[in-house]
Amino acid sequence: MTDWNISRLRLLMESLVSKDLKVRYKRSVLGFGWFLLKPLFSMIVYYFAFTRILRFGGAIPHFSLFLLTGLLPWNFFSSSLSATTSSLLDNHRLIRSIHFPRMCLPVAEVLANLIHLLLALVVLEAVLIIFGHTPGLSIILLIPAILLFTVMTIGAGMLLSIGNVFYRDVKQFVEVLLLAWFYASPIIYPLDSIGVQIIESPGLLQILRFNPVAGFMEIMHSILYTGTWPAAWCWISLSAWSVVFLILGSVVFRKAEPVVVKEL
Amino acid sequence: MKPGAIQMENVSLAYRLYHDRAVTLRDTMLNLFNRSTKMELFTALEGVTFSVEPGEALAVIGANGAGKSTTLKLLAGIYEPSSGITETGGRIASLLDLGVGFHPDLTGEENLMLNGSLIGLNRNAMKNLIPEIAEFAELTRFMDTPVKYYSDGMFMRLGFSLATAVDPDILLIDEVLAVGDARFQEKCYERIWDFRKNGKTIIFVSHDMNAVAKLCTRAIWLNDGRIQMDGEVEAVLSGYLEGVRKKHDVATVSPKEWGTREVWFDSVTLRNVSGTPARIFRKGEKIIVDAVIKTHLPGTVDGVVSGFSLHRPDGETIIGTNNLEMNEPLLSFNESTEISIEIMLDVEEPGSYILGLALTDPLARKDYHWLEFFYPITLLDARIDPPLRLSNVTWKQC
Incomplete structure (x- = not known):
């Protein structure tokens, strides 16, 4: 077997990621601009829905900016999961004719989306500063937080990519799951990160904290929107879920890989 | 393991064969109550043992479903054996399917750059090889055209050129040489001949007995996942052809x-x-x-x-x-x-x-x-x- 050392692996990852980015914006006029436009459009929609129709957004100053600090990471998460779910199935010919570490396929999807997230965050940060949301010292925690969240996304993605090979329902299920997950996560509302109490029931608040993405969303609100230090529970939740998903994802992937190759 | 050497020891490989495959969760749930779904283990290879010295040209022949492609996939590292050991030495180039990593929207050159990493070429090496690959595929003029506008033949030619651009120790070929027109096929064989002359190991799966006889010195005849015969190409071919003849022609012609x-x-x-x-x-x-x-x-x-x-x-x-x-x-x-x-x-x-x-x-x-x-x-x-x-x-x- 051809051996796959670290440098070859890195090369493969680079290629897969850049292929993903190239393909995504082929024949599109706005091209790379979409990584900004997409969250911007959804921000506008949610802004009107939750300040003009439902009105709770009015309690949060600069609600649109607050929305963006959650929407960008959520977009990363949901696009990554959708893409990883079909990553093995879409590449079945490749998998069945060339030997390479198949784990690279879901990982590359997540990394391509991560690049979008990072670029969008740079732009968002500039806008935030313009509107007076100067970051505090806590911004140094942004990178470790994103790193942990990426690890979690990769773990979940690996699980879904394997699941979808055995049951095509997984893809449909993920779509529905993401819709429910969005509203269950502190994206359009905060839990306790910005000093505005939207969720009044302490019991519900407690339950919502168990959501694997809640910790990261609250960290993003704290760091970007208010410029404060994120609460300890956020870090515990984020780290714990990252470890759980990574271990679960990689163990399942490794175990299932030889079977999956024959099932594809 | 010496580069170019191959060793298969008592290798077996089983597939799960579904007769009524549950592809959705609903089916699985239904099957829980009604256990009629038949799942069978299909043994594609059983107790296969052989070794290949560096520089040998080995043909694997046999009827459809005899386990030829499975053998190649095991050697390529795509499958893991259910039991037994497969070992190969050195770098492998596999021509199991051509142009698989190509994305239709990307140009020929972009595809080459991005797929080089799959066969282990870094960017600089790839950049230097592109003119050569394009020339061999006779597609120099089309390098900046998205490959979806290529004809099937052009697509396969580019795939073949890329797959053989590396300098492998072992070349695995699975019936892919029906590439392009007769002239290009000739060119493909020439390139494969060059590999042989340079002492590379070749494993060749084909139904084309002529091509087998031309290219290989040794052959293995697989029958229902087992080695029926292993030896000089002439002897194995005649054994195989005789076997096929006996199976099919006895009814029509007998001495x-x-x-x-x-x-x-x-x-x-x-x-x-x-x-x-x-x-x-x-x-x-x-x-x-x-x-x-x-x-x-x-x-x-x-x-x-x-x-x-x-x-x-x-x-x-x-x-x-x-x-x-x-x-x-x-x-x-x-x-x-x-x-x-x-x-x-x-x-x-x-x-x-x-x-x-x-x-x-x-x-x-x-x-x-x-x-x-x-x-x-x-x-x-x-x-x-x-x-x-x-x-x-x-x-x-x-």
């Missing part, structure tokens, strides 16, 4: 023997020029039929006509002639006489044929002895000589 037996073939041997008994003959090789003919008629029987015929496996007669027709001397026999018929054929379509022999009197009133459809033979294309050359050898005292 027939009749005649008055006043004069008869007592023994018949088919051999080549060097005197070895043979059933496989290459293009340009003489087929020599040695026969001992006996008679119990008193004295000498004069003016005997000796004929032969060649048939396709289904019985269709292609050639039938005799010494009378060919203006050769008629034969005379006494109690025991040895004759030899030397047949030289122009082989246009290599394959399996059946030879028949006959002894009659010149007026065809009497059939002395007919052996119809008696001797299956295999005719192959000419051998390329020399199949390999010594490029370097050293002796060292350690």
Whole structure:
């Protein structure tokens, strides 16, 4: 077997990621601009829905900016999961004719989306500063937080990519799951990160904290929107879920890989 | 492991075979209550053991589903054996499917750059190789065209050029050489020949017995996942073709023997020029039929006509002639006489044929002895000589 050392692996990852980015914006006029436009459009929609129709957004100053600090990471998460779910199935010919570490396929999807997230965050940060949301010292925690969240996304993605090979329902299920997950996560509302109490029931608040993405969303609100230090529970939740998903994802992937190759 | 060496030891591989495959969760739930779904283990390979020395050219032949492609996928590292050990040394290039990593929206050049990493080429190496790859594929002008506008042939050509651009120690080829037109196919074979000349190991899976005979020195015949025969290409091919013939043609053509037996073939041997008994003959090789003919008629029987015929496996007669027709001397026999018929054929379509022999009197009133459809033979294309050359050898005292 051809051996796959670290440098070859890195090369493969680079290629897969850049292929993903190239393909995504082929024949599109706005091209790379979409990584900004997409969250911007959804921000506008949610802004009107939750300040003009439902009105709770009015309690949060600069609600649109607050929305963006959650929407960008959520977009990363949901696009990554959708893409990883079909990553093995879409590449079945490749998998069945060339030997390479198949784990690279879901990982590359997540990394391509991560690049979008990072670029969008740079732009968002500039806008935030313009509107007076100067970051505090806590911004140094942004990178470790994103790193942990990426690890979690990769773990979940690996699980879904394997699941979808055995049951095509997984893809449909993920779509529905993401819709429910969005509203269950502190994206359009905060839990306790910005000093505005939207969720009044302490019991519900407690339950919502168990959501694997809640910790990261609250960290993003704290760091970007208010410029404060994120609460300890956020870090515990984020780290714990990252470890759980990574271990679960990689163990399942490794175990299932030889079977999956024959099932594809 | 030495680069280019291959070792398979007692390798088995089983697939799960679904007769009523549950592809959705709903089906699975239903199946929980109604356990009628049959899941069977299908053994694609069983107890396969062989080893290949660096520089050998090995063909894997067998019927569809015999496990040929599975063997290649195991060697390529795509499958893991269910039991047993597969080991390979050095870098492998696999031509199992061409152009698989190509994305239709990307141009030829972009695809090459992005897929080089799959076969282990870094960006600089790839950049340097692109002109060469494009030229070999005859697509230099189309390098900036998205590959979705390529014809199938162009697509495959680019895939072939890329897959063989690396310098592998082992080349795995699975029936992909039906690439492009005849001329390009020729070019592909040439490149594969170059690999052979440079002492690379080649594992070749094909149904094209001609290509196999041309390229390989050794063959393995797989039958239902087991090795039926392993040896020199000629021997294995004839064994295989004979096996196929027995399986399919017995119903239509079986050896027939009749005649008055006043004069008869007592023994018949088919051999080549060097005197070895043979059933496989290459293009340009003489087929020599040695026969001992006996008679119990008193004295000498004069003016005997000796004929032969060649048939396709289904019985269709292609050639039938005799010494009378060919203006050769008629034969005379006494109690025991040895004759030899030397047949030289122009082989246009290599394959399996059946030879028949006959002894009659010149007026065809009497059939002395007919052996119809008696001797299956295999005719192959000419051998390329020399199949390999010594490029370097050293002796060292350690």
